[in-house]
Amino acid sequence: MSLLRVARNVSDLDRLTAFYIALGFEPQGGAEADVPLANLLGVSALRRxxxxxxxxxxxxxxxxxxxxxYPANAPGNASLFQHIALLTPDIHAAAPRALAAGAQPISHGGPVRLPPESGGVTAWKFRDPDGHPLEYLQRDAPPGYDHSGIVATRPDASLPVYAALGLHLQAEQLNQGPEQARLDGVPGASARILTLRGAEGREWSCSPTATPPPTRRRTRRTSPPTGWSSKARTPPCSATRTAISSKSPPAEPPPSHPAATALPWRRWFLPGG
Structure with missing residues (x-):
């Protein structure tokens, strides 16, 4: 089991491509139509x-x-918050470059040095021009992803679903205090971090909703969520997809499994996401 790629829906492909190139990403050819993916998502056309x-x-x-x-100013403890953590050897140089390219800061006061009990790394969270969250982590490592993080409102119910996909709990820690609040841009933030890992590849970080959570009543959807066309079922620009590979097909939970419900417009409905 390994992470193949992360995909994000965007409103302006050229603008977002230029932004990610400014962050150090390299284009692999030009933009092209992807008919199979358009059919999978139920849209009339798609460029990738x-x-x-x-x-x-x-x-x-x-x-x-x-x-x-993407919802404006969605807080770092919202259940739609899925970020990609990028590695950088010099976060104090990378953050200004991102801002100059159009990034919107999430963290308060620039990069934050976390205490040893929260990992002891220097980190900074921000958004791309469409609002998708990202994070820089300063490490002496090759460029790439450190992890992909998902906020979950019911993490213990979600864990069996990820286990069926080949992702298993490796570690757990509690990040809290003024440094975490500055990093997340959420006063009084307290994050229980559950680290999941496959047999190979990068980590998934499942973070239960930070404290205090945003005021919101969550109900199970029985119709497509806001932002989807009733005809074409267009995914909202807040949508992020994570593609994983496996040598064998993942075990699928039965329809009655409390942690996952098959929906026509989405492969799985996961608690907290």
Missing amino acids: QRLRLGAQTLDLTACLPVGAA
Whole structure:
């Protein structure tokens, strides 16, 4: 089991491609139509631009018709918050470059040095021009992804689903205090970090909703979520997809499994995402 790539729906393919190139991503050819993916997502047309950062791949996809915009100022404890953590050897040089390219800061006061009990790394969270969250982590390592993080409101219910996909819990820690609040841009933030890993590849970080959570009542959907066209079912621009590979097909939980429900417009409905 390994992470193949992360894909993000975007509103302006050219603009977002230029932004990620400024972050150090390299385009793999030009933008092209992807008919199989358009059919899978149920949209009339789709253009895809593939980029690479080190050994990792990012696909930017523009659907027609364009879906709803990423919710403005969605907090770091919102259940739609899925970020990619990028490695950089010099975060104090990388952050200004990102801002000059059009990034929107999430963290307060620039890069944050976390205490030893929270990993002891220097990190900075920000958004691309469409609002998708990203994070820089300063490490002496080749460029690429450190992890992909997902906020979950019901992490213990989600874990069996990820286990069926070949991702298993490797570590757990609690990040809290003023440094975490500055990093997440959420006053009083407290994050329980569950690290999942496959047999190979990068990590997935499953973070239960930070404290305090945004005021929101969550219910199971029985119809397509806001931002999807009733005809074409266009995915919103907040959508992020993570593609994983496996030598054998993952075990699928039964329809009655409490942690996953098959929906016509989405492979799985996961608690907290």
